[in-house]
Each structure stands twice: as C-alpha cells, then as structure tokens.
Amino acid sequence: MSIPTKTRQYRYSELGSYDNLVLEEVPLPKLKGNEVLVKTHAVSLQYRDLLIATKQYPSEVLPNLVPCSDMAGEVIGVGEDVKQWKSGDRVCANFFLDKLNHVQTPETDGSALGGAVQGVLTEYRAFPAHSLVTIPPHLSYEEASTLPCAAVTAYNALLSGYTPLKGGDTVLIQGTGGVSIFALQFAVASGATVIAISSSDEKLKVVKDLGAAHVINYKTTPDWDKEALKLTGGVGVDRVIEVAGNATLGRSIGAVRLGGSIDIIGLVGGPNDTGPVDIVVPTIFRSLQIRGLYVGSVPQFHDMVKLITANPKTTRPVVDRVFPFEEAKDAFAYLTSQAHVGKIVIKL
Incomplete structure (x- = not known):
C-alpha cells in the first residue's frame, strides 16, 4: 500500500453538540522516526465522547478536536527507528499514548486520545510505536476497536486493582x-x-x-x-x-x-x-x-489481550451496531439514545 499524504477526518468546528462535527480532508504530517502510520478500520464510541461533545467533560480538551479514543487498524508505514512493527500488523492504540506503567502523572493524562490530544475518527493517523498493542487474532477490526477504553477499564478494575x-x-x-x-x-x-x-x-x-x-x-x-x-x-x-x-x-x-x-x-x-x-x-x-480508576496502561492492555485470546468465546466483544464513516453523527445519536447493549462502532 502506498503511503497516503492526506486523510479525511471529523473535527469539531466548536463544542456544544456532535452536530458540530465537520468532515474534512487534511494533509498528513511527515512520519517521525519513532512513529507508526496506521490505516483506521474501525472506531468505537464512549460515553466520554458525548460528554466532550456537549462541553460536560471535567477536563480541558483541544480546540478543533478530532474526537474519539478507541480504534483498530492496520500498520501501513513505520518510522526509521521503529523495529517492533511492520506493514500489515493489526493494532489498537492505547487510550493514553504515553502510559507505559501503572503510574498516573500529568504527562500521561496529557496523552489521552480524543481529548488532551487529537483523536482517532480519521482515516489515517500516526502513533508513537510504544502506544500500540497487537489485536487478538480471532477478533475483527470492529470488535477490536472496542478494547482500548471499555475493555482495559474493566480489566484494570477487576484484575489489576x-x-x-x-x-x-x-x-x-x-x-x-x-x-x-x-x-x-x-x-x-x-x-x-x-x-x-x-x-x-x-x-x-x-x-x-x-x-x-x-x-x-x-x-x-x-x-x-x-x-x-x-x-x-x-x-x-x-x-x-x-x-x-x-x-x-x-x-x-x-x-x-x-x-x-x-x-x-x-x-x-x-x-x-x-x-x-x-x-x-x-x-x-x-x-x-x-x-x-481512569482506563489503564499499555502493559495492562497487553495482559488483557492474553486473557481475551485464552477465552475467545467468553470474552468476544458485544457490538450492538456498526455505522459507516459517513454516518458518524448517526452513531453519536444512537449512543445518546442509550438503546444499545455493548458497543457502537463506526467502520471506515
């Protein structure tokens, strides 16, 4: 796959409602040596995304925010210093890009996707190599996109407390x-x-x-x-x-x-x-x-993947509905209705 130079992404023209999301095409920055370029295949929504949209989230967020924290995708390019990833690898990014152990700091909080840093509701995005985790082999991209926030939080609560x-x-x-x-x-x-x-x-x-x-x-x-x-x-x-x-x-x-x-x-x-x-x-x-507790770390994500892989039937993610990328606002509306069981996913 050739390396793209542009990406389509959703961005808030202003906060207050998910109706303020704007779909736009923007240039992709040049890939840094320690980064991995990922083609997004699926994004899942969180209640946090609604709080941010309606300006109720109890933490500051970036202006002109690209929303959402949870994605699954395919590696299509790696920086010159990256050794652990290659094109074709299936990955998720951790909710906190820089939380590499169990210690919470202002710096790790400042790496939260879809809030403190730009999110993942975009066709392509570069991530630090250290923030990525391999997707369990039996899960689809749609299923895997539900893992970074909801699943890691549940794992942290029950098995890492x-x-x-x-x-x-x-x-x-x-x-x-x-x-x-x-x-x-x-x-x-x-x-x-x-x-x-x-x-x-x-x-x-x-x-x-x-x-x-x-x-x-x-x-x-x-x-x-x-x-x-x-x-x-x-x-x-x-x-x-x-x-x-x-x-x-x-x-x-x-x-x-x-x-x-x-x-x-x-x-x-x-x-x-x-x-x-x-x-x-x-x-x-x-x-x-x-x-x-506030989601979890990259090592916790790795440990959780082992549990999911060892118990494929019991732990298969429950996906309620999948919306196409062009209908992202409809996905937010469905989340608002609270009619779902499990997760709501946007497919790219």
Missing part, C-alpha cells in the same frame, strides 16, 4: 454499556459469580446469556442493594463495578460486603450529579476499598 478478582467472588455490575459488558465477561472468564442490574428486561436477558448468574431490574426493584444482599445470604457482594457515580454510589455501598471493594469508573448518572453520599463513615467502619 488492590486485590485481583478470583474464582468464587461475587461481582455486582451496573448496566449494559461497554465497560459493564466487558466486566461481566472478564468476571465470568475468571470464575466469579455476577449479579447484573439494568432498567430493561430485554437487556437483562442478554446479560443472562453472557453468563450473569442473577439479574435485577432496578426500575421494578429500586432497592437493588437490598436484593443483592438477599442473593448473597445477607453478606453482600465482594465488589461493585460503579459506572453511574453519585447517582448510585450509596446503594453500591449498601450492597458490598464488609471489606469489599467498589471500583468507580464512570459517571453515566450525570457529570453534575453531586448529591450528598456518606462515604467516609461506611468506608471506615466497614473497611471498604473504594478506588477510582
């Missing part, structure tokens, strides 16, 4: 979005028991098929924390994957056992939901481990 998940543990998982579905799959692959909650009986049928042992509809059972206690014989779950934030944190605390853990990974309950939640007293007197 204070105490890694073990067989026999009980995990409560909220909702059926990307992180939640991957957390369910990784928990099942690890031999854990999963309790899943959702407001939709149809979505709960899907998670049952994916291996959830118990399901709770939180619309018909608003005291889902008490139901989780019943399902665990009054003990409580070992850990909670908390994706809603303050909207549900109180009930998550009520559902977890003494000495259990809550991984806070999202705020789909709303970025402005700051209602009072008593964290300090139960955390102290119930010896809880409450951990916030």
